[in-house]
Amino acid sequence: MDKKQQEALEQHPIVQTVIEYQNGVTDGDAGGFAEWHSFREFYQKWMRSETDRSRYPDDYANLRLAVYLAAFGMYRGSGFLRRGTHAIHQRAWSVLDRESLAELQDCDFQTAFNKAGQISDLVGKLTTAYEPLKSRSRSAVKEGIKPAADQCDGSPLSPEQDALKTLTTKVVLGTVVCLPAYDAYACFAVRKLGIGPPKTDVSGLERLFGFALEHQREFEAAAKEVGNPPLIRVLDMYLWRIGAVDAEKKSATRKEESEKWRATEKETRELKRGPIRTKNI
Template sequence: MIEIIDKYLKENNKEFQRYNSWNHCYKAFGDLSKSNDELALHLGFYLASWGMYRDSSQLLQKDYTVHLQMVEVIRAFQDLRCTTKFEVSINDLDRIIALIQATKEVYGSIGVTATNTLVTKIILGTLGCLPAYDRFFIAGLKQCKEPFTTLSKTSLTKLLGYVEQHKQELESIKREKKLQGYPLMKLVDMYFWQIGYEKSNIKKD
């Protein structure tokens, strides 16, 4: 696992690289003394960096205030924010499902389709209690034949079980790579994303 994560870090943690936007956004949401406007701006720029404003995206037609309601939701679910002292477990499953639903409702109410990709990118960038379910992450899961490819209760249960099963290894990687500020779900995201990305490139070749 560490070799795959190391590849991700070498490719995506360069100065000014767009994937650094996760670091900035996640750090910002760790300081709730910041105004809703400032947090909404961080969230919007992070989502833009991570591809959620491209092409025909409905977000592309909105300004940053479209995220203000979501900031309030994130404040209400701070008990799920992963830190050096707390990581989510199976005990938090119902709260995670409630967070997913609340996120979908917020964006649905303002005419933005809350896809699983959008929902999980928001959650990863603010609370860190889920990986981002984008196409490379899903491709990585399928390549490894992992069963947690959706946001159903059964699938999320298996995801949380995977993290618990690999917790010691993930914590060791955090120490070795000096990623103490990263939640375990972020490492899981990096691992499967990199596998999916490499598989995609192989297919193109």
């Protein structure tokens, strides 16, 4: 463990940080937790039972996926998913409807490490399934719609790369649960922990799951504190919370700086005006 990672772990202890995430859910700060549970159960039943598949038409499955993604913020603002209907998710189901994914379902860190190639391939196929969104993203940029800013470091997100990575990894998190969601918060956390660039290629995933394996006991202890969800979900909670804490600190700093600037401007204006003179009657 290098110094950077040690400092980050001291600042964000795994068990305590995951509990903070759970407490945030209770307080309404981390939306989507209940919807994640609901959608995951729907997906597992849908995969196991032909009866459930015949009961729920494709359009309903698309709608459930859209609702889950909306709960995780993928339909907010000028997000590219809002430029189409929930039918855009139909191609994703063709990727998720595979018996070969059963061994990845709710897998532990060791399995995820060993199957990093298969997980990377799954993300790649989902990216291809959502390929039409790339043209929509380009159109949005031409129309002057700015890409969303990374709330953690202020850098702009590429509509064609980062947004699709966030989308596909959130789909994986809600279905197979073999990979955390790589949103802005999680990507920031991966860098802060010294794991390396937050990539979904084989080497990037091996670095991520290698880190998780090194701290498996802490993640298992954290899981017991929050209802024993799959370990990958606990890892996702941990990464999200690190990024959220940093964003909160930066937001507070910006607010404080803004208030100081306003106070200084007010004082400057008053000095320029000078004392208020009153007429003698």
